[in-house]
Structures are given as C-alpha cells and as structure tokens.
Amino acid sequence: MEFDVVIVGGGPAGLSAAIRLRQLAIQHGEELTVCVLEKGSEVGAHIMSGAVIEPRALNELIPDWQAKGAPLNTPAGEDRFLFLTETRAYKLPTPPQMHNHGNYIVSLGNVCRWLAEQAAELEVDIYPGFAAAEVLYHEDGSVKGVATGDMGRTHDGEEGPNFAPGMELHARQTLFGEGCRGSLTKTLFQRFNLRDGVDPQVFGIGIKELWEIQPSLHRRGSITHTTGWPMDMKTYGGSWTYHLEDNLVSIGFVVGLDYQNPYLSPFEEMQRFKSHPEIRKQFEGARRLSYGARAISAGGFQSIPKLTFPGGLLMGDCAGFLNVPKIKGTHTAMKSGMTAAEAVFDALKGGQPHGQEVKSYAERLSKTWMWDELHRVRNIKPSFHWGLPAAMAYSAIDTYLFRGKAPWTLRHRPDHLQLKPAAECQPINYPKPDGVLTFDRLSSVFLSNTNHEEDQPCHLTLRDANVPVAVNLARYAGPEQRYCPAGVYEFVQEGSESRLQINAQNCVHCKTCDIKDPSQNINWVTPEGGGGPNYPNM
Amino acid sequence: MKILVAVKRAIDYNVKARPKSDGSAVDLANVKMSMNPFDEIAVEEAIRIQEAGGATETIAVSVGPKQCQETLRTAMAMGVDRGILVETDVETQPLAVAKLLAAVIKQEQPGLVILGKQAIDDDSNQTGQMLAALLGWPQGTFAAKVTIDGERLKVAREIDGGIQTVDLRMPAVVTADLRLNEPRYVKLPNIMKAKKKPLDTLTPEGLGIDITPRLTVVKVAEPPARKGGVKVPDVEALIDKLRNEAKVI
Numbered sequence: 001m002e003f004d005v006v007i008v009g010g011g012p013a014g015l016s017a018a019i020r021l022r023q024l025a026i027q028h029g030e031e032l033t034v035c036v037l038e039k040g041s042e043v044g045a046h047i048m049s050g051a052v053i054e055p056r057a058l059n060e061l062i063p064d065w066q067a068k069g070a071p072l073n074t075p076a077g078e079d080r081f082l083f084l085t086e087t088r089a090y091k092l093p094t095p096p097q098m099h100n101h102g103n104y105i106v107s108l109g110n111v112c113r114w115l116a117e118q119a120a121e122l123e124v125d126i127y128p129g130f131a132a133a134e135v136l137y138h139e140d141g142s143v144k145g146v147a148t149g150d151m152g153r154t155h156d157g158e159e160g161p162n163f164a165p166g167m168e169l170h171a172r173q174t175l176f177g178e179g180c181r182g183s184l185t186k187t188l189f190q191r192f193n194l195r196d197g198v199d200p201q202v203f204g205i206g207i208k209e210l211w212e213i214q215p216s217l218h219r220r221g222s223i224t225h226t227t228g229w230p231m232d233m234k235t236y237g238g239s240w241t242y243h244l245e246d247n248l249v250s251i252g253f254v255v256g257l258d259y260q261n262p263y264l265s266p267f268e269e270m271q272r273f274k275s276h277p278e279i280r281k282q283f284e285g286a287r288r289l290s291y292g293a294r295a296i297s298a299g300g301f302q303s304i305p306k307l308t309f310p311g312g313l314l315m316g317d318c319a320g321f322l323n324v325p326k327i328k329g330t331h332t333a334m335k336s337g338m339t340a341a342e343a344v345f346d347a348l349k350g351g352q353p354h355g356q357e358v359k360s361y362a363e364r365l366s367k368t369w370m371w372d373e374l375h376r377v378r379n380i381k382p383s384f385h386w387g388l389p390a391a392m393a394y395s396a397i398d399t400y401l402f403r404g405k406a407p408w409t410l411r412h413r414p415d416h417l418q419l420k421p422a423a424e425c426q427p428i429n430y431p432k433p434d435g436v437l438t439f440d441r442l443s444s445v446f447l448s449n450t451n452h453e454e455d456q457p458c459h460l461t462l463r464d465a466n467v468p469v470a471v472n473l474a475r476y477a478g479p480e481q482r483y484c485p486a487g488v489y490e491f492v493q494e495g496s497e498s499r500l501q502i503n504a505q506n507c508v509h510c511k512t513c514d515i516k517d518p519s520q521n522i523n524w525v526t527p528e529g530g531g532g533p534n535y536p537n538m
Numbered sequence: 539m540k541i542l543v544a545v546k547r548a549i550d551y552n553v554k555a556r557p558k559s560d561g562s563a564v565d566l567a568n569v570k571m572s573m574n575p576f577d578e579i580a581v582e583e584a585i586r587i588q589e590a591g592g593a594t595e596t597i598a599v600s601v602g603p604k605q606c607q608e609t610l611r612t613a614m615a616m617g618v619d620r621g622i623l624v625e626t627d628v629e630t631q632p633l634a635v636a637k638l639l640a641a642v643i644k645q646e647q648p649g650l651v652i653l654g655k656q657a658i659d660d661d662s663n664q665t666g667q668m669l670a671a672l673l674g675w676p677q678g679t680f681a682a683k684v685t686i687d688g689e690r691l692k693v694a695r696e697i698d699g700g701i702q703t704v705d706l707r708m709p710a711v712v713t714a715d716l717r718l719n720e721p722r723y724v725k726l727p728n729i730m731k732a733k734k735k736p737l738d739t740l741t742p743e744g745l746g747i748d749i750t751p752r753l754t755v756v757k758v759a760e761p762p763a764r765k766g767g768v769k770v771p772d773v774e775a776l777i778d779k780l781r782n783e784a785k786v787i
Contacts, residue, residue, distance in 0.1 A: 001727060041550070042570050110568050127726060151723040164723040212559060247559075289556065449570075451552040534552045536569045 003035045003125075004348060006145055006171035008132040008184060010038030011047060012108070012330050013316025013337035014177035015115040016061055020341035022122035030349050034124045035169060036116075037148065039131035039509075041530040043116035046179075046509055048208055048292040048538045049108035049330065050240050050250055052076055052100055052223060056369070057334035062118060071110040073245045076100035077221025082278065084229040089278035092227075096399060097325040097377060100223055105242045105250070107537045108330060131526035135184050135191075136168060142355035143311030145170040146184065151528050154455050172354040173344045174312040177337060180295045181511035182318035183525055192309040199302040200414040201320050202381070204236070205512045207270040207293045207485050208252035209444075210537060213286040218247045225327075226279075227388065230272045235259045236384045239273055240327070241282075248289075248537070249282065254327070256298065256384065257415040257483075257516050261425040265482035266512075267293075268430040271438040275431070283437055291444040292538050293485035293510040298324050299412050301378035307365070310357045315340045323374060324381040325395070335370045376404025382412055419518045422477035441487035445506050449534035450486070452527050458504045459527035460488065460513065467521040468500035476518055483516050508533045539649035539708075541584040541593045543618065544639055545600050547609040548574040548659040555659075557758040564659070564758055573609045576654025578616075579714040582721040583684060584652050585617040592686045593650070595619050599642055601635050603627050607737060614732035615724045621737040622646075626749060628742075634749035636668035641745040643673060648709065650691070655680055655713040666713035676706040680715040 005021055007014045018034050025032035040046035055072065058065055065072070081094040116126055133149035145168060152163040178185050180203065189195050224241040231237035236256030243249050253270035274280060297303070297320035304321070307314050315321075315336040322329035343361035365371055383394040398406050433439045452459075462468065472478055473491055478500075480489035486506040491498050509532045514524035549555055550570040558565045573581075584596045598613035600606040601624045610621030624638050643651060656663035670677035678684070678693025682701060685692040691706045696715045742749045770776045780787045 001730075041552070041572075044568070045570060107568070113568065125730070127729065129724075130726060148726065162720055162722055164725055167726045169726075287559075447554065449550075449552045449554060534550060534570045536553065537567065 001167060001169050003033045003169060003171045005032065005034045005173050005175060005344060006169050007034065007036045007175045007177060008146055009177040009179060009182070009316070009318075010036050010040070010043040010116060010126060010128065011112060011177055011179055011316060011333065012115070013333040014175070015043070015112060015119050015337070016057065016334040017175055017177065017315060017337035017341040018119045018124040019061060019115065019122060020338045021345055022119070022124055024341065024345040026122065028349065032345070032348065035171075036119065036124060036126045037130050037132045037146065037169070038126065038128040039526055039529055040128055040532060041534055042113075042128045043126060044109035044113040045128070045534045046532055047109040047112045048206075048294045048535055050208070050242060050252060050327070051108040051330060052103050052105050052242060052328065053108070053111070054103050054328060054331040057331045057338065061334060061338055068118065070114050072104040072106055074105040074221055076103040076105060076223055078219065078223065080222070080224045082224060082226045084226050084276055084278065086229050087277060089226070089276070095325065095395070097323070098225060098327075105221065105223070105244050107244070109535050109538045111330075129530035131529040132184060133166060133526045135174075135187060136170070138311070138355055140355060141310065143174050143309065144354070145174055149526055149529060153457055155457055157457050160455065172348055172352070173356070173358065175340055175344065176312060176314050176318055177316040177333070178318040180297045180317045181514055181524070185314060185318040188309065188312075188314070189305060192306070194305040194309065194314070196306070198305055199299060199412040201297055201299045201303045202412045202415050203257040203295050203515050204254045204298045205257055205266045205293060205295050205483070205485065205510060206252055206254045207266060208250060208291070208538065209288055210290040211249045211251060211283060211286045211288050212247050213249050213282055214284060215247050217282045217284060218249070219243050220245060229276065230269050231255070231388075233388045235261075235264070236381075237269065239279075241279065249286075254296070257295070257512065258413070258418045260418050260420045261428070262419050262422050262476040262479040263425055263427045263482065265428070265430060267441055267444075267482075267485045271433060272430060274437055280437055288439070288447065290536060290538055291447040292533060292535050293508050293512070295511045295515055296329065297322050298381050300324050300381055301374045302409050303412060304374075307362045308357050308359055311355045313340055313344070313358055313361050321370070321374065323377055325377045332370045332374065335368060336365060339365050339368060378404075379406055379408070379410045382410035385413075416516055416518050416520055419476055419479060421475050441485065445486045445508065448486075448508050449536070450506060450508055450532060451534070452505045452507065452531035454505065456528050458502055459525050460502050460504050460507065461523045461525055463521050463523060467519050469498050471519050472517070473498055480513055480517065480522070483512050485510060485512070489513070539593050540595045540597060540646060541587060541650045541652065542597045542599060542643060542646055542648040543577070543580050543584045543613065544635075544651070544653040544665070545577040545581060545598050545609050545613050546574040546654070546657045547571050547600065547602055547606045548657050551575055551658055557760060561757045561759055563755065571605070573612050574654050574657040574659070576656060576658070576714055576716070578721040579716070579718050580652040580654050581613045581616050581618060582719045583714055586719065587650075587684070587686065588617070597622060597646060597648065599624065599639060601626065601630050601638050610737055611729075611732050612724065614735045614737075615729045616722060617728070620735055623737065623739045624742060624745065625739050626742050628749055629751050630749065631751050631753050632662045632664035633668055633752065634747070636665050636672055637747045638742060638745060638749065639665070639669050640672040641747055642740070650708060651711045653711070653713050655715050666711055670711040673709075673711070675709055675711050677711045677713075678704050678706055679713040681712050682715055682717045684712060684718070
C-alpha cells in the first residue's frame with residue numbers, strides 16, 4: 001500500500017504530526033495521504049502517563065481545542081513537593097520546573113483518543129491493531145516504509161489456520177513516533193549510526209495506578225510530587241499523585257533504571273511507597289481501577305540522537321524529548337511531531353520524490369522553545385549520579401544561579417552497565433501486599449486488561465538462551481524477575497536446574513527488560529498487533 | 539439468497555468490566571468497545587457461506603449509538619457487503635432489538651439470519667430466539683456447524699452432553715456458539731475497502747418500533763470476592779467440614 005507519509009505510533013507525537021500534515025495539505029490544496037499505524041488494539045490502549053500536561057503545543061496545533069471537547073478537564077491546582085522519610089514528610093520549595101500553573105491534569109490515553117478523532121476528521125487513515133514490525137529499505141539504502149507483523153503464526157513460527165501475512169506500507173517519508181525504546185527505532189539507530197557522538201540514552205520506569213477515592217478525601221487539581229523514601233540516597237526515584245475529575249487519583253512511582261542493586265524491585269517500591277502515612281491516608285475506602293507501567297527516556301538534551309535519515313525521521317520519546325525535571329514529555333512530543341510535519345510537508349510538496357533526508361527538521365527544532373527548554377535542564381538528571389543531597393544542591397545552583405546556562409554539560413552512563421553483582425548487594429525485604437492498598441504483580445497486571453493471542457511466537461526474544469541462568473541468575477540474582485512490572489520473567493526450579501520462564505502474555509510493553517538486561521540479551525520485538533494492555537483512562 | 543448478520547457493539551473481551559460506584563451500570567467511560575465475539579463468529583460464518591457460493595449478499599445490522607458504525611465497518615472489513623445501523627441512544631434490550639431486526643428483515647427478505655448466541659455484556663441469550671418467534675421462522679440456536687442443503691439447513695447444536703442436529707426449512711434464524719468457526723484476522727487493505735462500502739442508517743421511529751425499555755436494572759455489583767481455600771489435615775477433618783460447615787453431606 002502506498003502513502004505519502006506513514007507514521008509509526010499513534011501517541012501524542014504521531015497524532016500531532018498527522019494532524020499538522022493534513023492541516024497543511026488542506027491549507028495549500030495539496031494531495032497528501034497520511035497513515036498512522038498503532039500496535040495497541042485502539043488509540044490510547046498503550047498510552048500510560050501521569051499526566052500533567054502543558055497545553056503549549058496543543059494551543060499551537062488546535063487553538064480551539066476547548067470548543068472541540070478536548071479532555072483537558074482539570075486545571076492544575078495546589079502544587080506540593082515533599083521529601084519523605086519512612087514515617088515523615090517534609091515540604092520542600094517547589095522547583096521552578098515543577099510549577100504547574102496553567103497546566104492540566106489529564107488521562108493522556110483519553111487525550112490521544114481525542115487527537116485520533118481530530119486526525120480522522122482530517123482524513124488521516126489510522127490503523128490500530130497493526131504493529132509495524134520491520135523497516136523496509138530501498139536499494140539505495142533509504143527507508144521505503146514499514147511492514148506490519150504477520151498475524152496467526154503459531155508459537156513455533158508456523159503458519160496457523162488463520163494466518164494473515166504482514167503488509168508492506170510504502171511512503172515517501174516514514175515518521176517514527178514509537179515512544180520510549182521503540183523497537184524499530186533501535187534498528188534505525190544502528191543502521192544509520194544515529195547515536196554516534198551523543199550520550200547513551202538513560203531511562204526510568206514509571207508504574208502507575210488509577211484509583212477512585214472517597215469524595216471527602218478528594219481535592220481536584222491537587223498535585224503532589226515526592227522524593228526520598230523508599231529510595232535510598234543513591235537511587236533516583238520519586239512519585240506523583242494527581243487528583244483528577246470524578247474522584248479519580250493517578251498515583252505513580254518512577255525509578256531511574258541506573259539503579260545498582262539487582263535486588264531492587266520498582267514494582268514493590270511503588271507498593272511500599274503507597275503505605276507511607278502521608279500517602280495512604282487519601283486511600284481510605286478507595287478502590288483501585290487500573291494499573292500500568294512504561295519506561296521513559298531520561299537522558300534529555302545530551303542524549304538526543306541524530307533525528308533524520310534518508311526517507312524518515314524520529315519524533316517524540318523514541319528520540320528522547322522528555323523534560324526530566326519537569327517530568328513532562330507530552331508537550332515536547334507534540335511539538336516535535338508538529339515540527340517534523342512542517343519540515344516534511346515542505347520537503348514533499350509539489351510531488352517531491354521519496355528517500356529524501358529532511359534535515360531541515362532538526363534545524364527547525366533547534367529554533368523552537370522546546371530545544372531551549374531541554375537545553376536548560378540538561379544537567380539536572382546526570383547530577384543524580386552523585387546521590388540525592390548533592391544532586392539537589394547542584395540542581396538548585398544550576399537552576400537558580402546559572403539558569404540552565406552553565407558552561408558545562410554533565411554526561412550519562414548506560415543503564416544496563418550500572419548493576420552491581422548480587423554478592424556485593426543487600427537483598428531488600430519488601431513487605432507482603434495487603435490486598436487493599438498494596439498488591440502483587442499478577443492482580444495488578446489483571447487490571448491492565450493485558451492480553452496477547454495465546455499461540456504466537458514469543459515476542460521477548462533472547463539472543464543467547466543460556467545467558468539468563470548462566471549470567472543473570474548466577475551473577476545478578478535474576479534481576480528480570482524484579483524489574484519486570486508484569487511478572488513476565490520467572491526463574492523456575494526444575495530438580496537442581498533453574499530455567500527462565502517467559503510469560504510473554506503478561507507483557508505490558510513497558511520495554512524495561514530491553515533496557516536493563518545487564519548483558520543486553522533480551523530483544524523486545526512487536527507481538528501480533530492488538531496485543532498488550534488495554535488501558536482505560538490511563 | 540441474502541444472509542443477514544446482527545452485530546452488537548459491546549465491551550471488549552479483554553476489559554475487566556467494573557460497576558460504576560453508584561451501582562447503576564457498568565462503567566463504560568473510555569473503555570475499549572468492540573464487536574461482541576459471538577457476533578464475530580456469526581459474521582465469519584456468513585462470509586464463509588458466501589465464499590462457498592451459498593449466498594449472493596451478506597448484510598450486517600447493528601442497533602445502538604452512532605459508534606456502532608465502527609462495528610459495522612469491522613464486519614465489512616471482514617467481508618460483509620454492506621451495513622445497516624438502526625441508530626438510537628436509548629438503552630437497547632433484547633425484545634426491542636428483536637423487533638427492530640424483524641422490521642429490517644421484512645425489508646431485506648434474507649433467507650438466513652445469523653446472530654451470536656449472546657452478547658458478552660449482558661449475557662441475555664434472548665435476541666435470536668425472540669427474533670425467530672416474532673418472524674415465525676425455525677431456529678437453530680447454539681450452532682456448532684451449519685450446512686446448507688438447497689432450501690434446507692442442518693444445524694448441529696451444542697447441548698448439554700453432546701451435539702443435537704436439527705433440520706430446518708429456510709428462511710431460518712441461527713445463533714452462533716463458540717466452536718462454529720474461528721473468525722479471520724481483518725486485513726489492512728480490507729479496512730480501507732470497507733470505508734467505501736454502503737452503510738445505511740435507519741431509526742426505530744422510521745421502522746415504527748417502540749423500543750422503550752421494559753426491564754429495569756435494579757443494581758449492578760461485582761460478584762463477592764472469592765474466599766481463600768484452607769488445607770485440611772486428613773479425611774476426617776474434610777468430612778467434618780463438609781458436614782458441619784458447608785452442610786453439603
């Protein structure tokens with residue numbers, strides 16, 4: 001199938017790019033076909049975010065969003081930043097990046113559902129339930145498009161009775177908006193050496209729960225962030241609690257994937273965090289509605305790769321445009337998608353050929369507010385290598401004294417190299433879940449509505465099947481069973497032998513294993529389209 | 539012969555249904571909806587019959603809000619020729635749906651009507667049977683296999699303890715059970731083609747049918763949480779518990 005532009009991923013970046021492309025095409029009377037592929041069963045099914053969003057990019061994209069019913073219903077209100085010890089909470093001054101006046105607390109999934117409606121009205125072809133599984137190339141090496149994955153293969157790779165082969169989608173430009181650690185983006189990094197000369201990307205894993213709480217305890221618009229407990233001083237992590245409409249509360253915990261202790265479990269840190277006296281009091285008589293997890297890019301400015309290559313480009317979080325101190329990436333994802341669309345439109349209009357490298361995208365991006373914003377905060381996250389107190393002191397100096405214009409840039413180290421051998425670390429004794437406020441992994445994954453067609457090839461592939469037991473278990477006490485928030489990885493004892501069991505059906509597509517596996521032995525590839533979580537209101 | 543298939547937009551089978559906090563209904567806000575899985579089987583069966591030369595046209599009909607158009611587009615992407623939406627925002631109950639379908643059927647004159655045996659949202663399992671009664675047509679419910687033989691239809695039905703085969707005169711109503719077939723994957727080009735297939739919209743008023751709900755939902759609640767099991771030390775203790783606690787022997 002032929003299109004002018006194919007967009008991989010129906011998130012804020014991809015949908016904004018699609019909308020902007022069609023707006024420009026209509027404005028200039030150009031024929032321009034735009035197709036969006038989304039691996040989730042519907043747009044929004046795989047979207048998980050806090051989320052407090054800055055409406056800046058949306059104001060530029062759809063100025064009358066309010067009249068068009070965008071689900072930005074809860075203006076940000078009271079802002080609190082707390083430092084937690086095990087039993088106490090101390091109020092800290094809110095850093096300027098974390099001021100939220102004029103922002104909105106939203107379900108990003110619902111915002112994307114709405115953006116998809118706007119895109120569909122502009123005649124964007126959106127295909128949810130189809131995963132882009134492979135990048136296609138022209139003979140000259142430029143990107144030709146993508147192929148969707150086969151459907152109906154059995155677990156051993158044979159064609160099942162309902163087999164439907166993947167489709168090739170060809171385009172003059174292919175725009176990748178896969179989100180953090182995109183599986184195709186990873187192959188593009190390699191093929192076009194896009195990461196040469198930039199810092200490695202670093203990541204965090206965010207785990208989120210959606211709760212419905214008692215109306216008397218609900219303070220719509222309230223925003224709380226915490227740092228400190230249950231993280232130790234060396235580990236980067238913190239929480240959010242946002243009170244949305246309808247007595248809903250979004251609560252989540254982010255752990256930097258540069259953590260060193262292989263016994264650390266981000267999932268259990270999140271559970272333990274909720275039991276803090278300052279946090280738990282709002283959950284009296286509440287019920288948990290949903291659960292999800294997703295890796296986020298935290299490298300910021302110095303980790304942004306080269307963004308363009310012949311035939312395509314990167315946008316959104318697969319390029320790593322998250323503003324870490326702000327803990328916001330939606331406005332930058334949208335802005336990058338819109339800027340990409342403007343550059344691509346100019347490059348394609350009047351029937352220009354395929355295979356161009358739209359270099360003007362990077363140039364345009366460097367002139368936007370987004371570039372300046374990311375540049376100013378570039379030293380905050382890497383300073384956390386020095387531990388929390390030093391990092392907070394440094395961040396204050398960098399922010400208030402240098403105003404983000406310090407004449408140096410701190411560097412990143414890759415996350416998967418940070419784990420220490422288990423023998424050098426203390427096991428962590430996590431409390432047992434109570435089934436009321438704190439839960440185990442399986443009852444949590446249950447709430448993410450995750451499903452994969454049962455009889456399909458495992459989408460969590462191992463480069464070497466011996467590594468999990470010989471290296472990961474022996475040296476690092478099997479960290480995959482702890483960092484996976486969905487219980488996908490299990491070491492099973494069979495007689496005197498251990499074996500790694502991969503419960504791929506549980507996978508919530510967070511990509512943490514692909515990032516944190518110490519020997520980079522796990523390669524996350526797309527399962528059949530439509531598989532994965534079905535997040536409502538996340 | 540035309541085949542008419544009824545399709546319902548229902549909560550997706552992967553979603554854990556959850557009552558609203560006031561217990562008035564299942565919370566469907568921003569929840570994924572899709573075609574009722576049994577209706578997907580019905581659509582697949584209709585297409586297979588058509589592909590085997592047993593039908594000249596297949597039509598999908600849905601009753602409900604505007605978004606049911608998506609459900610009809612899915613049916614058309616699978617292979618159905620055209621769609622009819624009876625659009626209403628009123629809550630639709632089995633008898634009302636059966637009456638609406640009967641009215642559409644009188645216009646379309648199909649030789650065979652296939653429905654899912656029930657929808658996974660309310661699990662009523664009534665519409666097909668009511669429809670057959672309203673039309674005065676024979677019915678083959680819980681179909682595991684359908685064979686057309688001239689004017690007649692053999693339907694192997696899933697019943698307790700085995701399979702019962704009934705021989706029906708067409709026109710007839712069939713409701714699809716789980717093992718009738720395995721629906722195909724929708725292909726991308728067919729989704730594009732489905733956008734161009736005809737989709738007509740009717741209204742209950744236009745069909746002259748009163749769809750005022752007759753059933754009142756008293757309360758929607760989650761099933762009681764399952765209590766954890768206990769281990770008993772020996773057979774005596776088990777018998778004691780069964781006799782004195784559970785009072786089943």
